[in-house]
Amino acid sequence: MxxxxxxxxxxxxxxxxxxxxxxxxxxxxxxxxxxxxxxxxxxTPRNIKDATVDAIRADSVDGYTATPGIIPLRQAVIDHIVAPQGETGFTADQVVVTTGAKMAFYALFQAILDPGDDVLIPAPYWVSYGEQVRLAGGQPIEIAPTSTFKVTPDQLAAALTPQTRAVVLNSPQNPSGVVYTRAELKAIGEWAVAHDLLVIADEIYGELLYDGNTPAPSMLGIDPTITANVVVINGVSKTYAMTGWRIGFLIGQPAVVGAVNKVLSHMTGNTAAVSQAAALAALTGDQxxxxxxxxxxxxxxxxxxxxxxxxxxxxxxxxxxxxxxxxxxxxxxxxxxxxxxxxxxxxxxxxxxxxxxxxxxxxxxxxxxxxxxxxxxxxxxxxxxxxxxxxxx
Ligand SMILES: Cc1ncc(COP(=O)(O)O)c(C=O)c1O
Missing domain, CATH: 3.90.1150.10 (Aspartate Aminotransferase, domain 1)
Incomplete structure (x- = not known):
């Protein structure tokens, strides 16, 4: 074999x-x-489970859905994740529902990387970023951590190669629990724009912040020029204790979203309809x-x-x-x-x-x-x- x-x-x-x-x-x-x-x-909270059982009984989750997911769920992502960051002008067709955030990353790297392309990954990092970059034929470039575990534009500049296409940022961060401020995100966003790079912002722990200021600062809603270079990855796994339901979200500009949809149309086809109903109840229901x-x-x-x-x-x-x-x-x-x-x-x-x-x-x-x-x-x-x-x- x-x-x-x-x-x-x-x-x-x-x-x-x-x-x-x-x-x-x-x-x-x-x-x-x-x-x-x-x-x-x-x-998983009871109200989410009850709404999902209702959807099953109503025969409304039996078939395929569109590859990027059902429109009410994509709209709920705009209303409950994108808009609270002060980001206006996004529409539901700029959201893709994926089989967990993990699949959002996988499809994204498949969609944006050619063999030999580099992706900057500041340490410490979540275990799957680098492996998924490799699976797409790309090369992860690890950046050594600072004492605060937050990467700076100077460090990114030192690691930049002619083949660099993107930088991955995770805040709140797994494994350190570190959270970037709005100003720090802005500085990195501006640097990425100046170098024509995509910022891939993993914001899956955005609701798990303990200073009373949820959601955590996002790469969205800072500046329209930065937004144009940003893809945000989020999901329901951590916020709603729904890891097993496998629902993630990818939010970005039409060109990237279109390419990701094309890839996913030949991979998962769509995320399980029953899980989409659950995620809709999660985002729109009692918090x-x-x-x-x-x-x-x-x-x-x-x-x-x-x-x-x-x-x-x-x-x-x-x-x-x-x-x-x-x-x-x-x-x-x-x-x-x-x-x-x-x-x-x-x-x-x-x-x-x-x-x-x-x-x-x-x-x-x-x-x-x-x-x-x-x-x-x-x-x-x-x-x-x-x-x-x-x-x-
Ligand atoms: C930083 C980070 N990103 C993404 C994920 C993926 O989450 P899921 O695929 O369950 O949505 C995890 C899960 O452990 C994570 O820690």
């Missing part, structure tokens, strides 16, 4: 691999606390569940951040502002436990403390680990206690 060079070059998702290791230990009866998780631990989940994440962050900071060898001077992850530097902890890499340290934590975390290498940053707080507070406190005890040994 021949496997393509393209498929051979792709690395499997590191977050899935670590979670699998934890599951395997759990299956043998070990009480593992799994902090690898990249999805809210809440059920109180979002408020409740956000408050729970904030309480967890506020509780475990100081506990994490108190663990010997763990360093996280900037408290995360959004998403649901902590990304401490563990250089000293690694030295104390004689680990050469954070992957080794993560393995040791799993084997000795029975706490599963993801090593920083997966996100382009050595000497860090990612802990998710998408788990109840009591479990999180137990996890902090276990890690602390392990580090005191």
């Amino acid at each position: 021949q496997i393509s060079k393209r498929a051979q070059a792709v690395q499997p998702s590191a977050t899935f691999a670590t979670a699998q290791k934890a599951d395997a230990m759990q299956a043998t009866g070990v009480d593992v606390i799994n902090l690898c998780i990249g999805q809210p631990d809440f059920p 109180s569940a979002v408020t409740t989940m956000r408050a729970a994440f904030k309480e967890r962050l506020d509780t475990i951040y100081p506990l994490l900071m108190a663990i010997p060898g763990f360093d996280l001077p900037l408290k995360p502002q959004g998403a649901f992850y902590l990304f401490p530097e563990v250089t000293q902890a690694m030295a104390q436990k004689h680990c050469a890499t954070s992957a080794e340290f993560a393995d040791l934590l799993l084997n000795e403390a029975h706490v599963a975390v993801v090593s920083g290498e997966a996100f382009g940053l050595a000497n860090h680990i990612r802990l998710s707080y998408a788990t109840d507070l009591a479990t999180l406190k137990r996890a902090m206690q276990r890690i602390n005890t392990f580090m005191q040994e």
Whole structure:
């Protein structure tokens, strides 16, 4: 059996691999606390499920839909995601509904990259960007992180090549929880416009911000010249605890949207109609569940951040502002436990403390680990206690 060079070059998702290791230990009866998780631990809100059941009973979600999705859902994206950023003038045909945000990225890279094209990807980054660029024949160019985990136009300029087509920005950021300000986004947007690059803004954690100012600042609504070079990726997975429904959104200019639709028309055809009905209910229905989940994440962050900071060898001077992850530097902890890499340290934590975390290498940053707080507070406190005890040994 021949496997393509393209498929051979792709690395499997590191977050899935670590979670699998934890599951395997759990299956043998070990009480593992799994902090690898990249999805809210809440059920999808009841009002969304009820509306979806109604749609099924009404026989309204049985057939194919248009490739970019049903018009009411695309309009809801304009009304509830684009317009609140002060961005006017967008129409529903500038939105594509995709099979999760992950598929939005995949189709986008297929639509905009030729072999040999470069995409700038600031570290730390979500694991799939680089692999998806490679799958499209492109080359990811990693940019080393600053101490704030926010890339600057100067850094982008230093990494620019003649083949660069786009830059990927993620705010609120997975894995660090860092959030770019409007001014920082504007500076990067202006730089991208000056170099005729596309800014791909991953805003999937935009509603999970804990300073009382949701949604987080967007690349949209800053300046019309920037908007013309921006593609925003969003979705319902994180905001509405709907990871399994697989609904993402791509929002952009007609040329890009048209190319993405063409690609998707031969891939997924359309996103599952039943999930589109659910996403429509999510965006247009009662938002109180979002408020409740956000408050729970904030309480967890506020509780475990100081506990994490108190663990010997763990360093996280900037408290995360959004998403649901902590990304401490563990250089000293690694030295104390004689680990050469954070992957080794993560393995040791799993084997000795029975706490599963993801090593920083997966996100382009050595000497860090990612802990998710998408788990109840009591479990999180137990996890902090276990890690602390392990580090005191
Ligand atoms: C930064 C980031 N972008 C995109 C996604 C993809 O989300 P989904 O495909 O569930 O919509 C994730 C999921 O973990 C993520 O963390």
